[in-house]
Amino acid sequence: MSDEEDIEEPIQKVRSKRIFFNNVDTYTGKNIGQYLGQCVVGASLEDAEEEGEDDAGSVRSAASHKEGSYRVIGTLKDPNGKPPSNIAEIVNYNTREELLEKLLECDIIIYNINDDMAAIDEAVWSVSSLHTEIEHFDGPKMFILLSSVLTWAKSKPLDPDDPEIPFTEDDYRRRKPHPNFKEHISAEKIVIKFGKTNKQKFQTYVVASGLTYGMGENIFHFLYKTAWLGEASALQCFGTGTNIVPTIHIKDLASVLQNILDGKPKTRYLVAVDDSQNSLEEIVRIVSSKSGTGKVEHISKEDALLIKDLKQSEFDSLLVNLHMEAMFVKESMSVRWVAETGMVDAIDRIIKEYKETRGLLPMRACILGPPASGKSTIAAAVCKQYKLHHITIKDVIDETLERLEQSAARLEQEEEEEDDGKAQEDSEFLEQVKEGRENNGGRIEDQHIIRFFREKLKSMPCQNQGFVLDGFPKTYEQAKDLFALEDEDEGDDPRRVSYDSSIMPEVVIALDAEDDFLKHRVMNLPEEVVQGTHNTEEGFLRRLQEYRSSNHIDDTVLNYFDELEIHPEHIDVNDKTDIKHEAILEKISTMMGEARNYGPTPEEKEEMERVAAEARMKKEAEEREIRERQEAEEAAVMKQRQEEWMERLEEVRRQEREVLEQQSIPLRNYLMKHVMPTLTDGLIQCCQVRPDDPVDYLAEFLFQQNPQVD
Numbered sequence: 086m087s088d089e090e091d092i093e094e095p096i097q098k099v100r101s102k103r104i105f106f107n108n109v110d111t112y113t114g115k116n117i118g119q120y121l122g123q124c125v126v127g128a129s130l131e132d133a134e135e136e137g138e139d140d141a142g143s144v145r146s147a148a149s150h151k152e153g154s155y156r157v158i159g160t161l162k163d164p165n166g167k168p169p170s171n172i173a174e175i176v177n178y179n180t181r182e183e184l185l186e187k188l189l190e191c192d193i194i195i196y197n198i199n200d201d202m203a204a205i206d207e208a209v210w211s212v213s214s215l216h217t218e219i220e221h222f223d224g225p226k227m228f229i230l231l232s233s234v235l236t237w238a239k240s241k242p243l244d245p246d247d248p249e250i251p252f253t254e255d256d257y258r259r260r261k262p263h264p265n266f267k268e269h270i271s272a273e274k275i276v277i278k279f280g281k282t283n284k285q286k287f288q289t290y291v292v293a294s295g296l297t298y299g300m301g302e303n304i305f306h307f308l309y310k311t312a313w314l315g316e317a318s319a320l321q322c323f324g325t326g327t328n329i330v331p332t333i334h335i336k337d338l339a340s341v342l343q344n345i346l347d348g349k350p351k352t353r354y355l356v357a358v359d360d361s362q363n364s365l366e367e368i369v370r371i372v373s374s375k376s377g378t379g380k381v382e383h384i385s386k387e388d389a390l391l392i393k394d395l396k397q398s399e400f401d402s403l404l405v406n407l408h409m410e411a412m413f414v415k416e417s418m419s420v421r422w423v424a425e426t427g428m429v430d431a432i433d434r435i436i437k438e439y440k441e442t443r444g445l446l447p448m449r450a451c452i453l454g455p456p457a458s459g460k461s462t463i464a465a466a467v468c469k470q471y472k473l474h475h476i477t478i479k480d481v482i483d484e485t486l487e488r489l490e491q492s493a494a495r496l497e498q499e500e501e502e503e504d505d506g507k508a509q510e511d512s513e514f515l516e517q518v519k520e521g522r523e524n525n526g527g528r529i530e531d532q533h534i535i536r537f538f539r540e541k542l543k544s545m546p547c548q549n550q551g552f553v554l555d556g557f558p559k560t561y562e563q564a565k566d567l568f569a570l571e572d573e574d575e576g577d578d579p580r581r582v583s584y585d586s587s588i589m590p591e592v593v594i595a596l597d598a599e600d601d602f603l604k605h606r607v608m609n610l611p612e613e614v615v616q617g618t619h620n621t622e623e624g625f626l627r628r629l630q631e632y633r634s635s636n637h638i639d640d641t642v643l644n645y646f647d648e649l650e651i652h653p654e655h656i657d658v659n660d661k662t663d664i665k666h667e668a669i670l671e672k673i674s675t676m677m678g679e680a681r682n683y684g685p686t687p688e689e690k691e692e693m694e695r696v697a698a699e700a701r702m703k704k705e706a707e708e709r710e711i712r713e714r715q716e717a718e719e720a721a722v723m724k725q726r727q728e729e730w731m732e733r734l735e736e737v738r739r740q741e742r743e744v745l746e747q748q749s750i751p752l753r754n755y756l757m758k759h760v761m762p763t764l765t766d767g768l769i770q771c772c773q774v775r776p777d778d779p780v781d782y783l784a785e786f787l788f789q790q791n792p793q794v795d
Contacts, residue, residue, distance in 0.1 A: 102126055102155055102192040102346075105176070107207065109159035110166040111200040112303040113231070113335065120339035121346075122157045122171030129340070129347045129419050155346070158191065160184075162201060185214050192224065193346055197231040198269060199294065200303075202398070205268050209275055212289065216279040219286050228276060228289045229345060234331045234358065236270040236293060238263035238405050251410035257293075257354040265401050277353055288353075290345055294338055295331035295358035295409070296402050298428050299435055301442030303335075304402050305428075307394050308369060309439050310683070312377030315546045319380035320373035323389040326366025326381075328406035331358040334424040334431070341411075344418040356411045361427020365403060371429045376436050377545060446681050447551035448473055449589065450673075453642065454556070454596030456628040457603045458658050463596070463666050464555040467673055471680045474552040476541060482529060485537040489515040535566045542588040550682060554590060559632075561640040584649060592676050593646045593653040596669075602659045603629065763790050 109118040158174040168175050178184040188194055188211060196208035212228050239261040242248040252260075262270040273291045280289025296304050311317055333341075341357045344350075370381050389400060414420060424431035440446055448471055452464045461477065468475040492511035521530040542552060558564040568584040607625050635641065643653045654676055656669055663669065685693060767786040776782040 100126070101153060103173075103190060104155050104157045104193045104195060104346075105188055105191040106157055106159040106195045107197060107204055108162040108201060109157070109169055109172050109175075110161045110163055111197070112301070113197045113200050113297065113338075114159060114162075115169040116300050116335045117195075117197075117339040117342060118157045118159060119169055119171045120336060121155045121343060122173070124155050124343050126153045126155060127347050129344045131419075155193075158187070181210065181214075184211075185218075188215060189218060189221075191226070193227045193229070195229045195231060195342065198272060199231060199233050199297075202268070205272050209272050212276050212279050216282065216287065219283050222286050225286050225288070227346070227349070228280070228287070229342065230272060230276040230289070230291045231342075232269050232273050232291055232293050233266060233402070234293050234295050234356070234407055234409060235266040235402060235405055236260055236262040236273060237407055237409070238266065238401075240407075249408050251408040252356070253410050253412040254352060254354055254356050255412075257356075263401055263405070265397065273354075280353055288349060290350075291354045292338075292341065292345070293354070293356050295333040296405075297335045297338060298332055299334040299336060299423065300438050302439055304399050305368070305372075307392070307399075308372050309376060309436070310394075312372050313440075313445060313549045314683070315377060315549060318378060319382035320369050320377055321384050321389070321392075322366050322369040322381050323384060323400075323404060324365075324386050326369065326383060327364050328404060329362055329408055330365050330368060330403065330405060331407050331409045332361060332363070332368075332428055333357050333359050334422075334428075334435075336423045337420060337425070340420045340422075341414055341418065344414075344420060348418070350413070350417065352413050352417075355413055356409055357414060358409050358411050359422070359427045360410075360415075360425055361429065362408065363427050363429050367429055371432050372436075375432050376549065444681050445549070445683070447548060448591065448677060448681055449551050450592040450594065450677065451554040451590040451646075452556070452594045452596065453559075453653070454658070455598055455603055455632045456625055457607045458596040458598045459666060459669075460556050460596060463669060463673070464553045466666065466670055467677070468553050470670070470674070471551070471677065472682050473550055474547050475555060476538070476547075476552045476557070477555045478534070478557050481537050481541050482534070485540065486515075486518070489518070531563060531566070535563065538567055539571075539588070548587065558642050560635055561642055561645045564642045564645040589649070590646075590651065592673075593643070593651055594673060594676070595643055595653040595655045596658045597655050598658045600629065600633075602661070763787060766790065 104121055106114055106118050106121075108114045156173040157171065158176055159172060160176050160178075161168065164177075176184065176187050178187065194211060194215065196204060196211060198205045198208055208230060212230070215226065215228060237252060237260040240252060240256075240259055241261070243250045243252065243256065260270070273293075276289045276291055280287060298305050302309050308320060312320055337359060338357050341355070345355070366381065373379055373381055386404065389395065424435070428435055450467065450473070452460050452467070454460050464477075465475055467473065489511050492508045493515050496508040496512045518529060518533050521533060522528065538557065541547060558567050568589050570583050570585050604625075607622075636643070646653055654672075656672055658666075658669060660668065764787070767783045767790065770786055771779050771783050774782065
């Protein structure tokens, strides 16, 4: 206890240091930034044996040593990108003057020019600007340029008679760059030059890194992706593949940088590579064998340039041919290596990192249920949605027998020497299968079917993407034999349930349906669908009886999964209206969660966009048709109402006229009797006399003829 306190006490008093790292959202920036963000200042200077076992290298948790940890800040290549974890601050700036202020606040500035050619100009500007501010530094600062071994790509061999003698840091003045990496070497020289002015206040380093791998991959990603997808029959190797590719695991590179930060070595130019001397073909072949088909296809360099997912810088890097050795790193640094001997030797770990980092873990499911319950249709839909492999009994048997027949045929053609005895083994196994089939009434024995299935589930496609078991296993014993560990010791505790986790389903779905529903479904199947299958009346009833019998006992296949605490999810499929199983598929999607793959391909995205556009256009057309129909109906109703209103208005007017006429009869009678005779005489008289003022004359006449006056 006291010893531990003595060890930790000085570490806690170490001052925290700020590190600036450009583009922390790139592959290199993210991984190194996260690594350094977990490190304690000076931790790499301790003896390796005292640091304890740690896969991440000499990393101390920053949680318990906040005072002495590195604080990493940095910029984002994608302004809208998500900042990685362990990054204390994201630097946003509008002008380089604002960026310089942030750089001056940091103790260490690291510029990676491997992932982005555009970063070279900014890196050169940064080291130049910092150099001009040396007199204003409030403490010593360190600048590290993370460059590439391709600045050595065209270097002449140290010994023309022995070109395999490796280059070391001591030979850096003799390095000659690849034509596409001349700007890199210019930046290296500038960084080294500015570090010679005042070594007490401003130290500069250049790290020539090998091709990085691990943690999801970067340069080698297209190899791993092609192998994982399994769409190509062979993994492509550019040219002869004999070129030696200097490499280093990304965490080992981060550990080298940590040693530089802590140790401040006098050597200012360092080479960071592992001990491997692997050729490109060796790398391609090991990736293919461990994650793909195991086959390698050599293509010309010209054809390699046509690969759309391959950048020019990646192409140049993969074709480099350099023998290099990191002498200073090996002799003077305390690096807790993740892959000291290279990718080929650590391939299992690298593939695991690749899958976990990119979320490419296989999805495994098993769908069980009575005959005609829709297992195959549902399983096929799930496989299409999640890009999994649909495993049916018929397909597994047919594929295996075909493969065994082909292998046996090679033996007959005396080509077994190229197959290392595999053809002989397959031929003998095929004979066993045929013999067992003859003795079993034409049915293949369970032990052979189990072997067929194990080989299928252990195949690379199923191990990479995953699978959906369709209606198998059917019994407890089949499940026990299928998922059992192959090297399980019989002396182990029999009460301990063990299984092969690499092929065990994560989700088990049991479809439940009543017999009447199933019979009705089979009876309604078209004759052409039923013909040649087990869904004839006799065959269906036999299979249904077998299923019910095997699932009424205690040791059912569902009990097997229950014992392993992989509890089956029961789904009722009795709904006759759900013809497309949409509700069932929605439930299964909820159980399985998000897909664990690369997502849709560009072609699939284009097809999805096309389908979505068609659906949108169809919906818009339907909405427009509905809207036009509604508008037409509303216009017709409005017109009808207007016509009805006009008719009512006309009727009201007619009635008003009749009332007015009726009410005007007494007035007309009065006028005709008392007014019109006198007025008529006056008008006649006026016409005869033709006075100058007819109106006055008529008025005088009416006044004289007024009966009341008389």
